[in-house]
Amino acid sequence: VSLPPVELAVSGERFAATYRLHGPLALAAERAEAIAVEQTIEFPADLVGDDDIRRHVIGRVEAITAVDDEHADARISYAVETTGFELPQLLNVLFGNCSLLPGLRIVGLEFPDPLLARFPGPRFGMAGLRKLVGAGDRPLLASALKPMGLSAAALATMAGAMARGGIDVIKDDHGIANQVFAPFRERVQGAAAAVAEANTATGGHCLYLATINGPADEVADRARFAKEVGAGGVVVLPGLAGHDTIRMLAADPGFGLPIMAHPAFMGSLVTSDEAGIEHGLAFGTLARLAGADCTVFPNYGGRFSFSTDACTSIADACLRPLGPLRPILPAPGGGMTVGRIPELIRFYGSAVMLLVGGNLSRGNLHDNARRMREATEAAVAGGPTETGGSM
């Protein structure tokens, strides 16, 4: 022992992660202890005395359970005080340094209510979004303004056609940032105005979400500008901006608009079965913890290779109880078509935001948007839909 004993005042409240360890079962206990140290004191444990750092600050291995011959689940709990009640440090305790260890994947997360209550959570969530767009309990319909290269005026025209056709949520494509083709302010102002005009014409409540991917010192300004010119919300890319950018906006009553999370640059968290963070936790739980109201992810059977199990897990994580945090809408997309809508509603039920992007431009955009709305209403009217997956 090298350090003098330390006394600390801690609440006793703890949160936990379950790490699935790939490798010899005989090493699981030792690896779990190493993770508990790595994620907290990152210091030789034998130099810490019999004190409150050892009792409370070092992570605690609560259980080790064999999963199969090559995998064991290590459930490790941490004192809520290790997070400083700040989201980046919470993520750091869960997965900061141990993300660099081989053969380790987070498959479970548990947060006590007193910790969750320190974060704003989704301001609208599923129920709030449905109310904003007047959708009752049917699935919400979303589409994206693209391709990159179109002018702000051309994107605004698309937005108007989609809104008149009955799309509920229109977002800038995640790759539409602040390019010379359609600079941020011009583009957001134009799309917001076009959607407002369409809403006036139809009596509808379509929301336009401005993608605010940009410099760290301009993101808050972009969100404020979007609100000022009438955008209905924003799209944030937490893999690039950090999850705390969502938290910052969700916590700001002066902003007060819905937030969509987009998974760009986050794929490496899920593409390996032996690394990263399980799909539902990565795209559902973390988005919700940050305060997103809906979360985009690649649907099964599209351009990406997510399994139906992965999609079910994400939808579950969006909807299941999570302390005081509202349920949010899963938003599967990526190469979807109007023709697949009945199938998607059978799979996800009505608690979903269906995202059909580029394929809506195949032919007449307005007519396709109308068909998308009609297909959804018909599928819902066709009888009670399943509540997808394990829900």
Next chain:
Amino acid sequence: VSLPPVELAVSGERFAATYRLHGPLALAAERAEAIAVEQTIEFPADLVGDDDIRRHVIGRVEAITAVDDEHADARISYAVETTGFELPQLLNVLFGNCSLLPGLRIVGLEFPDPLLARFPGPRFGMAGLRKLVGAGDRPLLASALKPMGLSAAALATMAGAMARGGIDVIKDDHGIANQVFAPFRERVQGAAAAVAEANTATGGHCLYLATINGPADEVADRARFAKEVGAGGVVVLPGLAGHDTIRMLAADPGFGLPIMAHPAFMGSLVTSDEAGIEHGLAFGTLARLAGADCTVFPNYGGRFSFSTDACTSIADACLRPLGPLRPILPAPGGGMTVGRIPELIRFYGSAVMLLVGGNLSRGNLHDNARRMREATEAAVAGGPTETGGSM
């Protein structure tokens, strides 16, 4: 074709990524074309006319090269204008959506000087850091203040002992954020004062780097506060804060201090050979592009499992020519000991910042810091050192 033809003014300057595709070679060409579309227009390519979106905005597959029976390298170039000259969107074009595709890893990045010139780059880099601490051309020595749970006063005492012993760079551990044990302001003020006092006593130039991991809307304030109370620089965790937080600080002349990048939460980019971004690009090139002056990574043979090849690649990426961007210092750490210093200097040469953390507290901290400095000077005096790996 569904869109009217678009004319665009673009410079013709392009940047490129090489994606290593795992899977049947016969599919490589088709997969490469899909990536070129995904990362730019994300829109059915057959709906785009024979226009400037097709000619300039859609990524261009420049070459496909078989690597072995299961891997092919696809080199894809993009117009610099697709980035809007903003770092988050540059990263989005390189790896935003395609991070979600299976069997794809970035193994090469090429940036033309006109694009690199739009970013501030490292303000100090290797040469600037050496000058600040008065190290000549020897390796720099770094250590970390920890464990979490110590008071601000105890951490300040550690900092003073390390500085008097001859450590060049003392950072807060990456997990020391804003916990009640040692709140940010109190801790940074205390450590900065202790290092200043030690510098006065020794005539040395030790730098204290404050870890500013925290809420998105407080990071800039924390950096400013750290500077005001005499910190010598900051530590940023780009996997949590976003790389653009580094860029923001590097570009700010009112800040003007060195920045250390820490790899927390970025591990999933490198832990699978078939996904993510190659080690040197992930921890060397991206940190340098963002404007970090040194970059921490897990050394081979420590608590993590990085190979010697991975470490060589990171050191290479820090040091090799990259347009107008200064070389930066690789900072290997993670379970290092003073005893390994001669070996580390043989491996990395002198262009390195050696990071010995918790093990420096095994016994008397000041004496161990002194031994670390002496071991380094002896190893350097022992004759010309290799310039590690392929450099």
